Amino acid sequence: MAITTSPARSRSPFPISRVGVAAVGAYVGAQVIANVTSLKIGFVFDRAVDMGTFIYPITFTLRDVVHKALGKRAARTLVFTAAAVNVFLALYLQFAAVLAPAWRITTASIVAQVISELADTEVYHWFVTKVTAGHQWARVAVSNAVSLPLDNAIFCGLAFGAIPGFEDHALTLPWTVVWDIFVVNITIKALVSAASLPLIYASKDRDWSADEADA
Numbered sequence: 001m002a003i004t005t006s007p008a009r010s011r012s013p014f015p016i017s018r019v020g021v022a023a024v025g026a027y028v029g030a031q032v033i034a035n036v037t038s039l040k041i042g043f044v045f046d047r048a049v050d051m052g053t054f055i056y057p058i059t060f061t062l063r064d065v066v067h068k069a070l071g072k073r074a075a076r077t078l079v080f081t082a083a084a085v086n087v088f089l090a091l092y093l094q095f096a097a098v099l100a101p102a103w104r105i106t107t108a109s110i111v112a113q114v115i116s117e118l119a120d121t122e123v124y125h126w127f128v129t130k131v132t133a134g135h136q137w138a139r140v141a142v143s144n145a146v147s148l149p150l151d152n153a154i155f156c157g158l159a160f161g162a163i164p165g166f167e168d169h170a171l172t173l174p175w176t177v178v179w180d181i182f183v184v185n186i187t188i189k190a191l192v193s194a195a196s197l198p199l200i201y202a203s204k205d206r207d208w209s210a211d212e213a214d215a
Helices: 018-039 056-070 072-093 102-132 135-159 175-202
Strands: 041-044 047-052
Touching: 018 056, 018 072, 018 102, 047 175, 056 072, 056 102, 056 135, 056 175, 072 102, 072 175, 102 135
Parallel strands: none
Antiparallel strands: 041 047
16 A cells, blocks of 8 residues: 655745835835824924924835845835825825825925935945945945935925925925925934834845846
């Protein structure tokens, strides 16, 4: 009598990183929380700051975790997906008068997010493939050092600057005030970003030499 054994359980050819999935959820969640709380104003050393400023910088490091765990294409997809979620959120909040967003600020926020997060993706990928795959904190620090000021400049300029067509808009402020907002916001975001650097060690590193095709 022949004895048969059950075949060994085959592994999926596309293993899923639990850390990567968690980072995706945390990234989108942080984006939504930052956008909702940006409608509330707080004060730091007598300077007005929207409360989303304390949450949003974390998304850049979370994007880096996704990039590390799931690859460059996944990170790009995440950026566009989060932008779509934020557009839907803005549309949905129009039905709630208390939370209804100012469309100029909402548009500035989404445009700044997409451009800066895509820039973060390119800088991070360049660093690990062309500079060094070591010093994981450095790759996050370098990519954030480029993307955070870029995000802040685009947002402050579009949301409050006297750009053509918006010179008389209610949200338009003198450029000296816009600069003041930029300095205060970038200082807070830099501190939050620095505090978030250890998150990159939550996931095992990937083989970046084999990641060149993931472009």
